[in-house]
Amino acid sequence: MKTKQKIIFATGNSDKLKEVRMILKDSDYEIVSMKEAGIDLTIVEDGETFEENALIKARAVSAASGVIAMADDSGLEIDCLGKAPGVHSARFMGEHTSYDVKNAAILEKLSSVPDEERTARFVCAIATVFPDGKQLVCRETMEGRIAREVEGKNGFGYDPIFFLPEYGCTSASLTPEEKNRISHRGKALRTMCALLKDRQEDERS
Secondary structure (H helix, E strand, O other), X not given: OOOOEEEEEOOOOHXXXXXXXXXXXXXXXXXXXXXXXXXXXXXXXXXXXXXXXXXXXXXXXXXXXXXXXXXXXXXXEEHHHOOEEHHHHHHOOOOOOOHHHHHHHXXXXXXXXXXXHOEEEEEEEEEEEOOOOOEEEEEEEEEEEEOOOOOOOXXXXXXXXXXXXXXXXXXXXXXXXXXXXXXXXXXXXXXXXXXXXXXXXXXXX
């Protein structure tokens, strides 16, 4: 059996790590958590874009470990709110505020906004940083709109208020497998795997 190459994924979010491992389970890489790698860092995500924040995290973990590190930065952009909460999605209304409270606040804010103006997207930027300092970055999105009410028990974060018109439900109502097939993170991780494969082939040639 081929030995999988280890990549430390720079997150402390157990839900996100579980999702990443599920998406990459058939890839050539073994995803190791920061905790499993013995890395305890406080990383200040002060970038102005999803790509900058993903790179900040991946660079810090690669520098601390001396191995390949991968990170994502993802969030929700709501068009009628000027693409807020955007890069501040995790810190919207305070980092320790529950998503039940955050989601309720967004629904209240958009209570009088018609469906056609509730367009939104989930954005995910993935960065991979190598010990030699080289880096790969990609971005993918999942388009939808803000629902009228909370719906669904799957997923996490803003999933219960993110409505997918083509499915007639929120992303929290999809099975994990369905969500990973179409999600911003699923698409970004698969794109990153393709970039990693290209890099390996370039190194061999």
